[in-house]
Structures are given as C-alpha cells and as structure tokens.
Amino acid sequence: MEYIKEINILDAVIHVLDNNSDEPILNEFALDLNEETYDFILKHVQRCLKDEELKYAFFNEDRNIIKEISQEFLSGENNILNVSKELAKQLFILMRSKGNIPSCDLLIVSFSTEYGLFLGIFKMDYMKNYIHTIENVDSKIGIDIIPQIIGLPTTSSKIQKCAFIKIVNKDNAYDLMVIDKQNKNRNAEDYGSNYFIDNYLGCRIIDNERDVTKKFVKVTEKWTSNNLKENASEQEKIRSKVKKVLKEQETIDINKFADEVFKENEETKKNFEIFAKEQGVPESIEIDKDWIEKKFKRIRLKIDQDMDLYISDQAYNDINRFEIKRNGDGSINMILKHVMNYIEK
Structure with a gap:
C-alpha cells in the first residue's frame, strides 16, 4: 500500500x-x-x-x-x-x-x-x-x-x-x-x-495489500480460537508461526503456509485451507510490511477471559524477560522474568 x-x-x-x-x-x-x-x-x-x-x-x-x-x-x-x-x-x-x-x-x-x-x-x-x-x-x-x-x-x-x-x-x-x-x-x-x-x-x-494482510491475520486468529479452544500450547505454536512468516517473508502462499504449520496432519490442514478460502483469503498474499510493523509493535493477550497482558514485541521475544513453557496437557505457563519495577493501576 x-x-x-x-x-x-x-x-x-x-x-x-x-x-x-x-x-x-x-x-x-x-x-x-x-x-x-x-x-x-x-x-x-x-x-x-x-x-x-x-x-x-x-x-x-x-x-x-x-x-x-x-x-x-x-x-x-x-x-x-x-x-x-x-x-x-x-x-x-x-x-x-x-x-x-x-x-x-x-x-x-x-x-x-x-x-x-x-x-x-x-x-x-x-x-x-x-x-x-x-x-x-x-x-x-x-x-x-x-x-x-x-x-x-x-x-x-x-x-x-x-x-x-x-x-x-x-x-x-x-x-x-x-x-x-x-x-x-x-x-x-x-x-x-x-x-x-x-x-x-x-x-x-x-482490496489492497493492507486489506489482504489484515484479513489473513484475522482469519488465522479466528480459526485458531475456534478450533483449538482448550489447547493453548497449539494455539501459541500457530500464532508464533504466523508472526514469523509475516515478519520474514514478502508473500504468503496459503497452501505452503498450511503445509508448514500442520505438517502431516492432512485433515487439519484441509480444514484450515477451506476455512481461509470461505473467508475470502486469496491463495497468494503480498504482505504489507508497514502495517505488520505497526501491528506487532505491541502485543495484547487476552488470557482465560479474566486477564489482559500488553507486551512489546521486543519483550515478548526476549527469553530473559518473557518465556512460554508447555505443560504437556495443552496448557502453558507464561513467565515474566526479572521484574524490577511495576505500577498498579
């Protein structure tokens, strides 16, 4: 755009x-x-x-x-x-x-x-x-x-x-x-x-590049929320993959993306591809890099309906400040590290 x-x-x-x-x-x-x-x-x-x-x-x-x-x-x-x-x-x-x-x-x-x-x-x-x-x-x-x-x-x-x-x-x-x-x-x-x-x-x-990029982000989040409701571990994997692809690539091929994310789970892969097509996501997406930079500059997480976490992209990806650990049962622990100061509002 x-x-x-x-x-x-x-x-x-x-x-x-x-x-x-x-x-x-x-x-x-x-x-x-x-x-x-x-x-x-x-x-x-x-x-x-x-x-x-x-x-x-x-x-x-x-x-x-x-x-x-x-x-x-x-x-x-x-x-x-x-x-x-x-x-x-x-x-x-x-x-x-x-x-x-x-x-x-x-x-x-x-x-x-x-x-x-x-x-x-x-x-x-x-x-x-x-x-x-x-x-x-x-x-x-x-x-x-x-x-x-x-x-x-x-x-x-x-x-x-x-x-x-x-x-x-x-x-x-x-x-x-x-x-x-x-x-x-x-x-x-x-x-x-x-x-x-x-x-x-x-x-x-x-539609321009920003519209299509926004649609891809919205649709992948909607699919993830609907299909993996009780599996935060798998949700996090998909969301991390989405962010990585959007930041590192210039274009996205929906079929290749589905192959990489779902690997050998053919049924889930097909389910995602059909859902994306029904929602109007094109097979090839030119990524709006300016919008992505702005979008992921600050990440908001809504956790279990009663917690909100706002965190910068830099802090989210800094293992010394924030870490996600999988518990093996679909749940995850989100760990804030080395907190030196905080304000209660």
Whole structure:
C-alpha cells in the first residue's frame, strides 16, 4: 500500500451544505491558508491517510461527474474554486434527493505528495459544541452554557467520509482512496447508507495489500480460537508461526503456509485451507510490511477471559524477560522474568 508521508497543502475551499436551505452556500474565495488554518487542514489530511479504514477504489466505467470534474482540476484544465463548487453542488443534489444525509461543510483540498497531486474531498459533519454566553440582567452578570450545533470536527476527531483522488490512467493501482464509515446506531438517519461511494463518488472498493494482510491475520486468529479452544500450547505454536512468516517473508502462499504449520496432519490442514478460502483469503498474499510493523509493535493477550497482558514485541521475544513453557496437557505457563519495577493501576 502507498503510505503517503510528504504532504504539501496547495489550496482549499469550504462550502456549506445545509438541508434547511434550498441551495448550497458556495464560497467565492479559496481559504486563506494562514498557519492555523493550514495546520488544521494538514492534520485532517494526515489523520485520514493513516486511518485503518482507508480503502482503494476505482471509478465505475459509466459516466461519472465526480470523476470528470476532479480530472479537470488534476490535469490543469480548471481551477480549485470552480471544481469545488461543482463537487459541492453534486453532493447537495444527492442530499436533497435522499433526504436522510446530514448537513455538513464540504472541504475540498488540493495537495502534492511523493506520489503526485491529489484532490481531497472531506464531508465535515457537524459536531455539537458548547459555548458560554454573558448577559447583563438587572445590573448583574449572568453566565450560561448553550449548545452550538455547527462546530466542525476537531483535528482529534475522525472524519466519517472523505476521498483522495489522483490522476486516472490505465496503470493505476487505484483511482482514489476512500473512507466511508457507517453509523452503527440503528436509530441514526443515515444508518446503512452507501450513498457516498455508490451515488456520489461512483466507485467500487478493491482490496489492497493492507486489506489482504489484515484479513489473513484475522482469519488465522479466528480459526485458531475456534478450533483449538482448550489447547493453548497449539494455539501459541500457530500464532508464533504466523508472526514469523509475516515478519520474514514478502508473500504468503496459503497452501505452503498450511503445509508448514500442520505438517502431516492432512485433515487439519484441509480444514484450515477451506476455512481461509470461505473467508475470502486469496491463495497468494503480498504482505504489507508497514502495517505488520505497526501491528506487532505491541502485543495484547487476552488470557482465560479474566486477564489482559500488553507486551512489546521486543519483550515478548526476549527469553530473559518473557518465556512460554508447555505443560504437556495443552496448557502453558507464561513467565515474566526479572521484574524490577511495576505500577498498579
């Protein structure tokens, strides 16, 4: 997966899309990228690009207004102000037709990276903030707290829907990267809606190296937990093998992996291969080494339902600090060694 590290904000425009209005409120000026505004936008871009739910996507083959508009800008045929207005109009039309999409500000950002120029689209859903009011009542000071329902997401908040679009060509590994988080609250108005991907962007999600690597880790853990419930010793063998393969190899062949882990136990090997295939794991996996490094930097163990252990990868693999001993009955002992200091929380 392309992990973008070099980001230079070039231009940004924000528009107001209010469901209570008949028309979108379109900005006639690009934002003044002073130090504070630049930092606000940059942090949102960085946070979204690092989000675990960021997906690769291709634009659909049929006529696509968002694709056409964005490509006009990225190819230098139109400016950010005109393009951002049209992007805002298209989302507002969708909001009015659907009737269940929350009001928002739409932030359009152009930025350069080590992978070229991108156009970012951020649906900035409003957050309820609170401010104080000061009044003079009968020569006395009265201070109250009132809600403010049009606050923009702070830089520590996660954006629910955004897209990063690049110049489209036939050699692309993807046309755009997308975050489209669904509201898990079934009482929410837009629960279960895929309008952002399907109707607005007009694209289809594809798996990248990180998605496939994550799926492999998740599926092997699920199989291990389900099939070796009362055998911690065998569980540990498989988990250690998974970590070793992910760290040392560039690709994984599921059949070869199963051969190495289960050796002569043909029935168990077949069971794992069938389960992995049913769960959508491909036969060959290109490992996302950046994600693996981050994933195993810190290991969390849930032990017998009532104990949690957080341990760094370095400590986990240091025989002088941590050791696993097999008892011969399927159980294991986890031994912390040479503890010089600890804090009770």
